[in-house]
Amino acid sequence: MDHTLKFYGARLGAAVPLLFFVVWAVAISVAGAPDERGLILGMIGGLTLGMLLCRSQWADYANAVITGMANPVATVTIVAWFWAGMFAQVLRVGGLVDGLVWLGGQSNATGGYFVGATFVLAATFGTAVGTGYGTTVAFCTLMFPAGLILGADPVWLFAAILSGAAFGDNLAPVSDTTVVSATTQETDIPGVVRSRIKYAVIAAIPALLLFTLLGGGGVDVDHARAAQMLTESASPDGLLLLAPFALVIFLALRGQHILVALTWGIITAVALELILGLAPPAAILSFDPSAGRIGGALVDGIVGYLGLSILILLIVAGGHIMRLGGALDAIINGLKRFARASVARAEVAMWGIVFSLNVFITINTAAEIAAGPVVSKLGKEFRLHPYRRANMLDAVTSAIGYIFPWGGGVLVGYQTIRALESQYDFVQAVSPTEVWPFVLHGWFLAAVMLIAALTGFGRTYEAADGSETKTPPEDYSFER
Numbered sequence: 001m002d003h004t005l006k007f008y009g010a011r012l013g014a015a016v017p018l019l020f021f022v023v024w025a026v027a028i029s030v031a032g033a034p035d036e037r038g039l040i041l042g043m044i045g046g047l048t049l050g051m052l053l054c055r056s057q058w059a060d061y062a063n064a065v066i067t068g069m070a071n072p073v074a075t076v077t078i079v080a081w082f083w084a085g086m087f088a089q090v091l092r093v094g095g096l097v098d099g100l101v102w103l104g105g106q107s108n109a110t111g112g113y114f115v116g117a118t119f120v121l122a123a124t125f126g127t128a129v130g131t132g133y134g135t136t137v138a139f140c141t142l143m144f145p146a147g148l149i150l151g152a153d154p155v156w157l158f159a160a161i162l163s164g165a166a167f168g169d170n171l172a173p174v175s176d177t178t179v180v181s182a183t184t185q186e187t188d189i190p191g192v193v194r195s196r197i198k199y200a201v202i203a204a205i206p207a208l209l210l211f212t213l214l215g216g217g218g219v220d221v222d223h224a225r226a227a228q229m230l231t232e233s234a235s236p237d238g239l240l241l242l243a244p245f246a247l248v249i250f251l252a253l254r255g256q257h258i259l260v261a262l263t264w265g266i267i268t269a270v271a272l273e274l275i276l277g278l279a280p281p282a283a284i285l286s287f288d289p290s291a292g293r294i295g296g297a298l299v300d301g302i303v304g305y306l307g308l309s310i311l312i313l314l315i316v317a318g319g320h321i322m323r324l325g326g327a328l329d330a331i332i333n334g335l336k337r338f339a340r341a342s343v344a345r346a347e348v349a350m351w352g353i354v355f356s357l358n359v360f361i362t363i364n365t366a367a368e369i370a371a372g373p374v375v376s377k378l379g380k381e382f383r384l385h386p387y388r389r390a391n392m393l394d395a396v397t398s399a400i401g402y403i404f405p406w407g408g409g410v411l412v413g414y415q416t417i418r419a420l421e422s423q424y425d426f427v428q429a430v431s432p433t434e435v436w437p438f439v440l441h442g443w444f445l446a447a448v449m450l451i452a453a454l455t456g457f458g459r460t461y462e463a464a465d466g467s468e469t470k471t472p473p474e475d476y477s478f479e480r
Contacts, residue, residue: 014325020046036307068320084174085301099238115215126168163441170398181394184372187386347453364401405432
């Protein structure tokens with residue numbers, strides 16, 4: 001049974017665990033070490049400080065931490081991450097990105113057209129595998145050097161890759177941000193994905209046009225060298241793995257549980273890779289008795305999310321402490337005073353909270369988890385439908401995570417390009433401070449959600465029976 005906790009400093013004391021975590025996350029990001037292990041330590045440090053400030057029995061505080069970590073939201077998120085991670089890694093070892101790179105090479109696009117094509121292909125891959133960071137690494141490794149000798153401007157090309165990663169992170173049913181946004185708002189992933197397509201497309205169309213129009217101006221085109229590079233690094237065979245990707249999207253949008261959709265996607269992808277020789281069995285699952293370990297894509301997919309899984313448990317516990325100490329209610333009441341009776345002002349407040357946390361916390365999933373309870377509770381006060389709340393949470397998170405120079409996605413891409421400098425004499429790294437104004441899809445997506453909050457575009461409410469409606473509930477009065 002939950003007990004109300006009392007703190008020195010009253011409600012501010014209850015907020016100390018998460019406040020310490022945010023400050024710590026910003027500090028290690030500024031120091032250039034935005035590491036998941038460091039974030040875990042920061043959250044443990046915050047929970048420890050919270051215990052020292054707790055005036056109630058420390059045993060009650062400790063039990064509250066454990067109860068918070070047992071939250072079903074965290075459990076569902078972690079399980080979905082494991083399945084999504086396995087699916088993404090299976091597609092990766094099967095060569096899906098190689099197939100998309102081959103497709104880009106066959107287009108014979110140069111200059112700005114190559115930059116536009118890169119944005120589309122990166123968005124496709126990101127939507128398939130659900131990992132923006134993985135998309136950034138893969139396309140910086142393969143498409144960036146090829147694009148340079150096909151006349152693409154390096155800054156615009158890097159920005160197009162980051163924009164494609166942001167698109168996929170936002171729209172993929174298997175993305176960690178999609179899973180978190182749906183579970184923290186207590187709703188289903190397929191419905192959330194269907195409802196957010198319009199926002200993603202509205203932001204993507206002008207981004208694609210500008211990438212195509214402005215992305216040229218690089219070095220003189222060297223078709224022969226580019227063709228050789230693409231031939232060595234790309235193969236059309238990986239395009240066959242678009243089939244399991246399409247299957248997952250189909251099943252998810254038809255209303256199947258995300259674990260069901262992902263399970264069939266994994267089975268189909270593994271079968272195709274083994275039957276057609278797209279990947280050796282050891283790449284999917286391997287045993288090494290001499291080292292006493294097991295490896296392969298299925299294992300890597302799970303291991304890749306272990307750090308985030310621990311982090312979400314700790315952050316959810318911190319949110320539970322905030323609720324028991326009254327800090328969450330204090331924040332919501334403050335936001336309600338700002339919003340007054342205006343649902344538009346309430347949504348602007350949500351947008352501002354998510355934007356701010358993502359600016360300062362470089363791992364966007366962690367920022368989204370921290371913002372989730374506030375968005376949920378404030379949104380429920382105005383009877384906003386869970387889809388709307390989840391979209392406001394996820395779109396802004398996905399957008400901002402690939403824009404600012406200290407963001408995780410930007411730094412991952414920068415380090416990948418830096419590594420290419422030793423392989424190619426014509427590659428020079430684009431610094432994060434150069435690229436951030438040009439990550440157009442990220443900026444446009446954030447702007448679309450702000451405009452949606454101000455104008456009510458796409459806004460829906462939760463009816464008495466839980467269904468989605470555009471009409472505010474009759475038993476609750478507020479300005480639209």
